[in-house]
Amino acid sequence: MAAAADNRRTVRARVPRAPERIGALPDDVLRRIMSQLSSREAVHTCFLARRWRNLWREVPIINATFEDFEDSAAAHDRTEREAMFKKFVTRFLLLRSRVGLDEFRLDYSLAGGTEDLSAGSADANLWIFHALRWNALAVKVLSREHQLELDPAVFTSSFLRRLHISSARLVPGFFDQLQHGCPALEYLFLSDCLVMDHEIFSNTVKVLILAEEVMFSCDHDDPVSISAASAISVSIECDLSVARLPTLKNMASLETASVLLSGHVKACDADDIRQFLGGLSHVATLDFRYKDAKLTMEKNIRWCPTFRNLINLTVDTSCVHADFFALIVFLQNSPCLKNLTLKLDQACVYVISGELEDRSFTCEQLEIVEIICSETNELLPRVTQFLRASGIGADQMRITHKN
Numbered sequence: 001m002a003a004a005a006d007n008r009r010t011v012r013a014r015v016p017r018a019p020e021r022i023g024a025l026p027d028d029v030l031r032r033i034m035s036q037l038s039s040r041e042a043v044h045t046c047f048l049a050r051r052w053r054n055l056w057r058e059v060p061i062i063n064a065t066f067e068d069f070e071d072s073a074a075a076h077d078r079t080e081r082e083a084m085f086k087k088f089v090t091r092f093l094l095l096r097s098r099v100g101l102d103e104f105r106l107d108y109s110l111a112g113g114t115e116d117l118s119a120g121s122a123d124a125n126l127w128i129f130h131a132l133r134w135n136a137l138a139v140k141v142l143s144r145e146h147q148l149e150l151d152p153a154v155f156t157s158s159f160l161r162r163l164h165i166s167s168a169r170l171v172p173g174f175f176d177q178l179q180h181g182c183p184a185l186e187y188l189f190l191s192d193c194l195v196m197d198h199e200i201f202s203n204t205v206k207v208l209i210l211a212e213e214v215m216f217s218c219d220h221d222d223p224v225s226i227s228a229a230s231a232i233s234v235s236i237e238c239d240l241s242v243a244r245l246p247t248l249k250n251m252a253s254l255e256t257a258s259v260l261l262s263g264h265v266k267a268c269d270a271d272d273i274r275q276f277l278g279g280l281s282h283v284a285t286l287d288f289r290y291k292d293a294k295l296t297m298e299k300n301i302r303w304c305p306t307f308r309n310l311i312n313l314t315v316d317t318s319c320v321h322a323d324f325f326a327l328i329v330f331l332q333n334s335p336c337l338k339n340l341t342l343k344l345d346q347a348c349v350y351v352i353s354g355e356l357e358d359r360s361f362t363c364e365q366l367e368i369v370e371i372i373c374s375e376t377n378e379l380l381p382r383v384t385q386f387l388r389a390s391g392i393g394a395d396q397m398r399i400t401h402k403n
Contacts, residue, residue: 035061104131138162152177248279297354344373
C-alpha cells in the first residue's frame with residue numbers, strides 16, 4: 001500500500017499542473033493563442049505570472065471589440081462605455097511594442113447622431129492608421145448603430161492585403177486612394193456601406209465582395225461602374241431600390257461570380273441586366289439570383305450574353321417560374337455547361353418572364369442537374385418533367401431536400 005502511494009505521488013510530481021504546461025510553451029506560441037482573445041482579455045493575462053506581463057504587447061492579431069465594455073459596471077450609460085472603449089484602445093495601441101501585425105480587428109459602436117459622423121469617426125481612423133503603420137496584412141472594421149466615415153488618407157500601406165469593412169460611408173476618393181495607397185490589396189469586402197464615389201475600381205483586387213445593403217449615392221443619373229482588372233472572384237448583392245445596376249468593366253480575368261439583384265423593378269430593365277451580365281460573360285462559374293418584382297422582357301430582346309466559358313450555373317426560382325423562360329435563355333447561351341443547380345423556394349413572387357419563339361436548347365456537355373428544394377416543393381414535379389422532356393435523363397438528376 002505504501003509503495004503504491006509513493007508511486008502515485010511520483011506520477012503526480014511528473015505531471016505539471018495546467019498553468020505550468022501552458023507556461024512551458026514558447027512565447028511565439030503563447031502570443032498566437034492570445035490572438036484568439038479580445039484585446040482586453042489579452043491584457044488581463046498579464047496578471048497570470050511575471051512572464052505574461054508583456055506578452056500582450058506583441059500579439060500578432062489585435063481584436064478590439066466594444067462588446068467587452070457593454071456590460072461594464074464602471075459605466076453608467078452607453079456614452080461612458082464608449083469613452084472607456086476609446087481610452088482602452090488608444091492606450092493599447094500606444095503601449096504596444098513596435099512589431100509587425102497580421103490583422104487589426106475593430107468592432108466599434110459609434111454613438112450620437114449622424115450629423116457628427118466625421119468627428120465621431122476620428123478615433124477609428126487614427127486606430128486604423130496606427131495598425132497600418134505596423135504593416136498590418138489585414139484590417140477588419142465593423143461599426144454598430146451608425147456608419148463610420150472612413151478617411152481615405154488613412155489607407156496608405158504597401159503591406160495591406162485584405163480589407164473588410166462593414167457599416168461605413170466611403171466618401172469620394174476612397175477607391176482612388178486604395179488603388180494608389182495600397183498596391184498589395186487583393187481582397188476587398190464591403191457590407192452595409194454607402195458608396196459615395198461614382199466608380200469602384202482596383203487593378204490589384206482578386207476577390208471583390210459587395211455584400212448586403214451596399215448602397216450607391218451619386219449626384220448624377222449615370223450608373224456606378226465597377227472595374228476590377230485582376231479579379232478572379234466577384235460577389236455582388238445589388239439593392240435596385242437605391243440605384244441603377246452598376247456597369248461592370250475590365251472583368252476579363254473573372255472566373256467566378258455570384259449575383260443577387262433585389263429591390264424595386266423601377267430601377268432595373270432588360271438593358272441594365274444585359275450590360276450587367278455582359279460584364280460577367282467570361283466566368284466559368286455563375287450563381288444568379290433575382291429577388292425583385294416581376295420583370296417582363298420584351299419579345300426577342302437579347303438580355304442575356306453568351307457565356308462561352310460557363311461550366312457551373314446556379315439559378316433560383318425566379319428563372320424557373322413563368323414557364324422556365326429565364327432558365328431556357330441561360331441554357332441557350334451556355335454551350336459548354338456541365339453542371340446546373342436549381343434552388344427552388346416553396347413560394348416565389350420574383351419572376352423574370354417573357355416570350356420565346358424558339359424554346360429549344362442544346363447542352364451537349366451537361367452532366368449533372370442538382371435540384372435543391374424542400375420535400376413538399378410544388379415546383380419539383382414540373383421541373384423534373386421539363387428536364388426529362390428536354391432530354392436530360394434521370395441518372396443526370398440529383399435532388400437534395402432541405403428543411
